Amino acid sequence: MLRLAGSHCDGVHIHAFHTAQYLREVALPELEVGLKKSGRTREGFGVNTAVFAIPTDGPKPAAEYEQFARHQISFYMSTPAYRVVTDLHGWSETARTLSKMAVRGQWDEMSKQITDEILDAFAITGSWAELPGKIKERYDNMLTRVGYYIPFVPGECDEQWTATIEGFRQLRI
Numbered sequence: 001m002l003r004l005a006g007s008h009c010d011g012v013h014i015h016a017f018h019t020a021q022y023l024r025e026v027a028l029p030e031l032e033v034g035l036k037k038s039g040r041t042r043e044g045f046g047v048n049t050a051v052f053a054i055p056t057d058g059p060k061p062a063a064e065y066e067q068f069a070r071h072q073i074s075f076y077m078s079t080p081a082y083r084v085v086t087d088l089h090g091w092s093e094t095a096r097t098l099s100k101m102a103v104r105g106q107w108d109e110m111s112k113q114i115t116d117e118i119l120d121a122f123a124i125t126g127s128w129a130e131l132p133g134k135i136k137e138r139y140d141n142m143l144t145r146v147g148y149y150i151p152f153v154p155g156e157c158d159e160q161w162t163a164t165i166e167g168f169r170q171l172r173i
Helices: 002-008 020-037 062-077 080-089 092-103 107-113 116-122 131-139 158-171
Strands: 011-014 046-055 123-126 145-149
Touching (some): 002 020, 011 020, 062 107, 131 145
Parallel strands (some): 046 123
């Protein structure tokens, strides 16, 4: 699919269940194969994604965002189609355990399988104003557009969203 996107599309949206290592070692090289096949380069080709963000300031406690991220990551890790990401990191056994838990309907227990190491690979933690810089640091020039994978309620955290938007503006991202 990534090769096809590289050869025929103007861009691609990478699923939020990814790591920077997966992008560097798997996704982007596959895109490059497709781009090369069509005689193109990455210039002008969009690579978009959402990142699990854990803001540490604002009206909601960071623990709420962290629990949301652990829950979502455990759900995606339980899905066999995403094994390429888990296998790359050596988390195959955790993924298989989560798949078995999902079959048994143990949804509330699954997030406890997400270690801090796994969480850190998928999520970015920092104040709303710090998140853009941390995203830039982690992803360098791999992405052309990024969004946050967090619960969103219109009108809630407007001040914090303004701080994060300003952070992206200052970095010219």
